[in-house]
Amino acid sequence: MALFKSGNPVLNEDTFSKSYSYTDNQVMTVKGTLNKFGILFLLTLASAGYAWKMVYSGVDIITYMWVSVFGALGLALVTNFKREWSPYTAPAYALVKGFAIGGISAIYDFSFQKYAPNLISNALMITFGVVAAMFLLYKFNIIKATPLFKKVIITASLGIFFFYLIAIGLHFGGIDIPFLHEGSTFGIIFSLAVVSIAALRLILNFDLIENGANMGAPKYMEWFGAFGLLVTIVWLYLEILQLLAKLSKRN
Incomplete structure (x- = not known):
């Protein structure tokens, strides 16, 4: 299951590095971005629920999941390089x-019913708790998105992203990396490190969305900002789910 994950390839350091000039009703706002995120979140839930139902109806969706994983990756890259398309590509x-998330979650839920019957609900609660905590840490300037902080987190998240791409390639070649999905000590340490990077990535999301609004970025950047936030939260959820699954194997 670890091979279905990916890092966050969007919202890099220079996303809002230039100035914009638009009228008030054409510019990005924090409220508008949050509204767009709400729409994207509901779409994600609806699609995930459909996949979940398919799994528990006995449908083999592994092929569909791989198609959705690579399809989502393609859409993420297109959105990152053609940000003006984000009102269409983000939804x-x-x-x-x-x-993909719904299918992965259903498979985990089915596989770990005996050992961790509340695996999915626990992963969701922890994810939302981490998001709330990181927002408060950002809001009260406890963690600041300094240039050095940005470079470290961006470099680390991109490194993880490419590492997972290599792992997927090896998987299709019949080679799996044990610590990605086994509950060994190193496997758990690795998951904790990746969860930490994904959580800290939220600071960059909050900072870039706020900077975009302050700099008067164009309205379509609300969709792009919401998209970047969704990518990070999805990544965080999948990493937490994987970590909890590894811990349950040790019990």
Whole structure:
């Protein structure tokens, strides 16, 4: 299951590095971005629920999941490089990625019913708790998105992203990396490290969305900002789910 994950390839350091000039009703706002995120989140939930139902109806969706994983990756890259398309590509990403998340979650839920019957609900609660905690740490300037902080987190998250791409390639070649899905000590340490990077990535999301609004970025950047936040939260959820699954194997 670890091979279905990916890092956050969007919202890099120079996302809002230039100035913009638009009228008030054409500019990005924090409220508008949060509204767009709400839409994307609902689309993700709807698609995930559909995939969950398919799994528990006995449908083999492994092929569909792989298609959705690579489809979501393609949409993420397109959105990152063609940000003006984000009002269309971001909702498409939410639907496609949501299907993958729902399928992965249902498979985990089915596989760990005996050992961890509350695995999915616990992963969701921890994810939302981490998001809330990171927002408060950002809001009260306890963790600041300094240039050095940005470079470290961006470098680490991109490194993880490419590492997972290599792992997927090896998987299709019949080679699996044990610590990605086994509950060994190193495997758990690795998951904790990746969860930490994903959580800290939220600071960059909050900072870039706020900077975009302050700099008067164009309205479509609300969709892009919401998309980046969704990507990070999805990544965080999948990493937490994987960590909890590893811990349950040790019990």
